[in-house]
Amino acid sequence: MKTLTPLNYALLGLLNRAPLTGYEVMQVFQTTPLGGYSSSPGAIYPALKKLRHAGLLTVSGNGASGRGDTLAVTAEGKAMLKAWLLEAPVEGAGVDLPGQMLKFTFTGDMLTKRQQLSFIDRLEKAIDSAISSLAASRDRIRSNLGTHDILAVEAGLLQYRAAADWCALARRELSKGK
Amino acid sequence: MKTLTPLNYALLGLLNRAPLTGYEVMQVFQTTPLGGYSSSPGAIYPALKKLRHAGLLTVSGNGASGRGDTLAVTAEGKAMLKAWLLEAPVEGAGVDLPGQMLKFTFTGDMLTKRQQLSFIDRLEKAIDSAISSLAASRDRIRSNLGTHDILAVEAGLLQYRAAADWCALARRELSKGK
DNA sequence: TGAATCATGTAATAGGTTACATGATTCT
DNA sequence: AGAATCATGTAACCTATTACATGATTCA
Incomplete structure (x- = not known):
């Protein structure tokens, strides 16, 4: 169980907040923006099973709703999750x-x-470096490519700049709650 | 050969500009932002073969560089590409x-x-509607979820707003060249 | 001539999607 | 009791990734 997929981490992260049954997990994925990290029963149930077999999740008794076993993240699972969160x-x-x-x-x-x-901070640095490299590539092609290509690159730049703005916003919010 | 993957369309679109050999296609994917649409020989060569077998690409003689067969988009391929471009x-x-x-x-x-x-125009409309729905979901959760979740939604909003700005920019550029 | 890289692929593997299957439970 | 939906999965299929294989050609 060396490598986990983004979906696996999304499941660990979600269940780390509060134990849920498989069905409840699916609901969350189908009704919240988290669903960007797909999605269908055919992906989620096998993934949950795999995480259980890997010892990162355990069945923790019957859920509040009565039926279905609720799944909870084990200490090992928490460790995996934390390591992922700390990855650059x-x-x-x-x-x-x-x-x-x-x-x-x-x-x-x-x-x-x-x-x-x-x-x-690290995210902001990564974004800045992506911006530099995109801007460089834009300047490199400006002469020999068409308007559309340049506009597409421009779109990428705007996306990254928005992300950089978000970093500043997030820093302010986090410091506030300090 | 009903449905094409994003990669397939990316290949058609690229070859529609100018016929290239498989290797040249790979180069482009590995050195330009287009590479976001993966990527590796193990994906590109099989995809090219599939498109050839589907009659959307043909071998069009020997490339300028002498070696390797250059691939060109057929009329049928162009039709597929155009249909995709016009999809809402x-x-x-x-x-x-x-x-x-x-x-x-x-x-x-x-x-x-x-x-x-x-x-x-259509893209802008889709973005606006995504913004509304995200904003609504943010307001819905504002009270019962933590700062981090709200910030994450906020990030999505900033991304979409940047995209909306881009639409305005693109419209100006296109009208200019009119 | 040997090294690099050009050029095209295949094989093993893993992961996701769609669609279907199935039993239990709540609602009418 | 019958319909809906809860709840958990399985099976077929497709695609991509990684890694390897292979022959041809240019360059030092």
């Missing part, structure tokens, strides 16, 4: 913004304020 | 921004100015 974003190439946002959501449950702020 | 973005749920940008890049080669502008 991959430098170079593009930054996976949705993926980083998913991570960020769960940092509130597992990391200290200090660690959360450092998460933002 | 999926309403509801999230808008696949990178996917729409990929599409946009290719509209310059296949669609009239009028159609390109209408592409932007």
